[in-house]
Amino acid sequence: MLRYFRKRLFLLIPVLLGVSLLVFVIVHLAPGDPALTLLGPNATQEELVELRTQLGLDKPLVLQYGLFLKNILKGNLGKSLLSGEPVLSELKQRTPITLRLAIWGTLFSILIGIPLGTLAALYQNTWIDNLCSFFALAGFSFPNFWLALMLMLMFSIYFPVLPSSGMGTWKHLILPVIVIGIQNMAIIARMTRSSMLEIIRQDYIRTAHAKGMPSRIILFRHIFSNALIPVITVIGLNFGNSLGGLVITETVFSIPGTGRLLVDAIRANDYPVVQGGVMFFALFVGLVNLSVDFIYAIVDPRIKSMYR
Amino acid sequence: MKRLRYMSVVFSLLLVCSWGTLAFASELKVALVGGLQSFDPHKANSATSAAVLNQVYNFLVTLGDDGKVKGDLAESWEMTDDYTWIFHLKKGVKFHNGEEFTARDVKFTIERMQDPSTGYIGTILRGKEIESVEVIDTYTVQLKTRIPFQPLLFGLTRHELGMLNEKATLAAGSEYGKNPVGTGPFKFVEWVRGDHITLEKHSDYFGGSPKIDRVTFRVIPESATRTVELESGGIDLLFDQLPPQDFDRLKTNKDITLYEGPGPSSHMLGFNVSVFPDKRVRQALNYAVDKHAMVDTLFFGKAEVARGPMSRSIVGFDKTLPEAYPYHPEKARALLKEAGYESGLKITLFTDPRTDRKEVCEFVQACLIDVGVEAKVETMEWSTFLATTSKGVEGLYLLSIFGTGDADGALHPCYHSSNIGSSNRHHWSNHEIDDLLTKGRSTMDPEKNQEIYDILQRKIVEEAPQIFLVVPRYLGASRANVKGFKLSPNTCRPFVNISIDE
């Protein structure tokens, strides 16, 4: 089994290579001039040329790509064109902020999503099922920035109990975490529901019932533990996406996270930050997916038996 | 026994006193629209960076409330000839690290700006115009310019010319951008990039110790969030970019003080003149836009119709100029017919994605339909927008012009043909305008200088290289307990005189 995962880890490398090429191409295809952003609208031609040389932007593209790859292998993700800061240090500073949001958001969505999905599955096709599914989906259907704005309006202005932006105290986390959680709980609830429905119909559950096992034990020992396995995949996928995927929440609540860093960099043609950032995200996604598969393999008895 | 009681009384008194001072440590929280680029003035050229830098540094000269130049670190100055400026510096000015400010620091600062290896990215005062800086004595410095350069003083007021301490700057090397030392009323404490900047007061400030102990700049890019923070008390001061619709709404709020003043920047839709060579078409489009309606609809009355290429806050503005091209759709149609476009005209308006900019284009679009002109709106990211318009767009582009604060800074980059391909986005080459601009730079006599710029402004209106739009007013707000703040159209002034009532 370890061999399988080593192979998967190894397979990450061509994917990362592909990502590096794709992002390099996209970023350099995009029209725009970081030198102009830096110097402002009144820059003269000579100043632009001078700055571009200084920033190393005048070298041939293939050379720039080669340098980029070489530096990555050394662990150097480059320096931001706009701030001069090493990309890695900017990422190091912002990643914990976004991860904190992601973790709490995921916890919140699990806390609400799994019970909802369970109820819906246990009472399939009754009004409880409909209500729970509706609830879960409703959260998913509102555009998240709209939700964020409404919550901000409600809890920072009309009833001023929560801060509306920035970070620092646990109070600052509440609104963004709610927004993220509501968005994600639908998928978790849905997955829980369909997974549980599948398990419930299995023969061994019927057998346990027939043997006279109390429903609660059946629920927790057999149904839950098996049903939650595919849910882990979904949670993992969501989490893996969060470094870049939380940009809207970060924008509305003015939280200096990695999503905003990347989007701002894309808009300003800050090549090193985009390239380095995307590589970082891709690595993160790859590792998270791998870990999820690993947990899956450990927890799912079917797969475990495959490797016995 | 007695002694114990005595000690406990003293102790509790001390506790109360220290608690008292802690409670009264006043902090001013200010909202910033974007992040700080660097504390190194030679690497920062955005307006938000200027707001922060102006608290930490001083300059040889600065702009007064009337928009005119007055001395800051320089006590007085004179010109011995057309090329030579002598500045007499104030004595006893202390840097944040305790060192005294001397002429050597001036020489160091300006030469560092001119040194290509320090990566100076400001472009307003290009440094090329300054030929040499000499230390005459500890408090006297001499600047020689290459050509007679009238805009020098305005250039020196820019935040990029913050005076550096030679010793500290050299010691910090490439890390200077995060460890600034200046003479300003506030000194550096902490910077979390993208989130906040903290400064504390410099009690030895030569202009008197500031009344507040700390200043925290919070980066809040979302406009709606900024206003929310102001109302909830998360922010004490919003020194610019208060949305005009919120202005009227906040008038009844007793916890908020509002500020209003003349705006610095003139919005305009520039023509790529090589795509629109017929002056009649350009003038027609000018007549087609109802600027007063724009002021009402988009700016809620908080703007002025443009009277030329510059706003009235810019020194050199011709006060006798009338509004440029008052709304006249019949004239517009007539001119278009004359130029051969009776059956209609299709054009494209380019802008960056900011909502207020898009709204202006939408508004113009709606006006132009009435005279038979179909306008498409296209947005591009700011850096792409700047690059593409420099190369030349197939249509009009929306920009807001300010410059340095004087007429040369506002006009030369945009209209001089030597800047075609960079800052002259009109791609306009007009010999008369070029000559006037060059002459204006080196005319040192103020009256003759004003004459030249008066002619220039009228000529530019007449030739219509752009659709003259509006000059939005500068709007700000603070909590009602913040006292002493004055709105300034050119930049954010040092917070020396601001105090917070409890």
Next chain:
Amino acid sequence: MEQEKLIVRDKKQSQLQEIWRRFRRNKTALVGLAIVIFLFLVAFFAPLLAPMDPNKAFFKDKLQLPSSTYLLGTDNMGRDILSRIIFGSRISLYIGFIAVGIGGIGGTILGVFAGFYGGKLDNVIMRTMDILLAFPAIILAIAIVGVLGTSLGNLMIAVGISHMPRYARIVRSSTFAVRGQEFVDAARLVGAHDFQIIIENILPNCLAPIIVQSTLGVAQAILAVASMSFLGLGIQPPTAEWGAMLSAGRQYLRITPHLAIFPGLAIATVVLGLNLLGDGLRDALDPKLR
């Protein structure tokens, strides 16, 4: 041969009936269907339903609250919000379907080839999909739009491309499931081309998950475009797209919140309807959940 075809046809018909019966039982799915049908009707009859030209600006009437003339009020340029929402339905449907079409067709083709031929082709295709998936969806879309420009077409291409990997994955696993079965080998023996086999045998098997994913995909595409508009990269003025309306309305949130509330509700309703429908289809089409 004819007899067999008849039997197959009957089987298919009763299968469809069965599916419909299951679908009907699910109340929320019916609600979803109703919403989606309503959306189509509104979009189709938009010029008849809308009281005014959605782009005509009456500057003097700006920012009015709902009244008898302007049933949902006016926006900041004095345009009727109701008319804009009605016409906005066309754009949302247009966006949703074309984006999903691009992603779906592209992803299906890739997935089928990956699943059918396996081996190296499978590897290459799936690695490419992995590469796309390594980008957070919104980042990928923003980057593509950054390159191509912010026109409607480019937006749909960007969103479509970011959806492709999902379809590829789903179709690939369905293809795998069918490929090994005997009738495929049988068809080969009879001399059928690969192409024929794919169209007649494999694709119909993938149809169910593709339909479900597409329904949900339209919803996701609408949300994605709205998010891009919120960041300023989406639809250009004066086109009445709900996300753009929301984005423009948010600066007036404090004085006239209805500018943002109504388009937000429109998006939420449509997306909810599509999601309910998609869920209902998934339940009805999945033989395991009988």
